[in-house]
Amino acid sequence: QVQLVESGGGLVQAGGSLRLSCAASGSVSSVNVMGWYRQAPGKQRELVASITSGGSTTYVDSVKGRFTISKDNAKNTVYLQMNSLKPEDTAVYYCNALRYGRAYWGKGTLVTVSS
Numbered sequence: 001q002v003q004l005v006e007s008g009g010g011l012v013q014a015g016g017s018l019r020l021s022c023a024a025s026g027s028v029s030s031v032n033v034m035g036w037y038r039q040a041p042g043k044q045r046e047l048v049a050s051i052t053s054g055g056s057t058t059y060v061d062s063v064k065g066r067f068t069i070s071k072d073n074a075k076n077t078v079y080l081q082m083n084s085l086k087p088e089d090t091a092v093y094y095c096n097a098l099r100y101g102r103a104y105w106g107k108g109t110l111v112t113v114s115s
Helices: none
Strands: 002-007 010-013 018-026 033-039 046-052 057-059 067-072 077-082 091-099 102-105 109-114
Touching: 002 091, 002 102, 018 033, 018 091, 018 109, 033 067, 033 077, 046 067, 046 077, 057 067
Parallel strands: 010 109
Antiparallel strands: 002 018, 018 077, 033 046, 033 091, 046 057, 067 077, 091 102, 091 109
């Protein structure tokens, strides 16, 4: 089992920055991939960024150059640094972990970007 707790969401003006954190606990040593997803009102949940146990990263095109995913293995924490935020980035952001093909989710943190 893997438990995930997100933090760092909030209200920010367009052009601003936020850093989301995802603290993992439980059987984290066998987690293969961790990622950040988001779901805006009326839209499907989408993958924003992911990072493998080896440190390889992927990003959805809409956030490339603005968002950076990173991890601190000593703290079992994954971060999402979000810069140059846009109103269309407004969503609930969820942390995700994949372990032996099973997905684990946090409860989400709300990011609101005002224009």
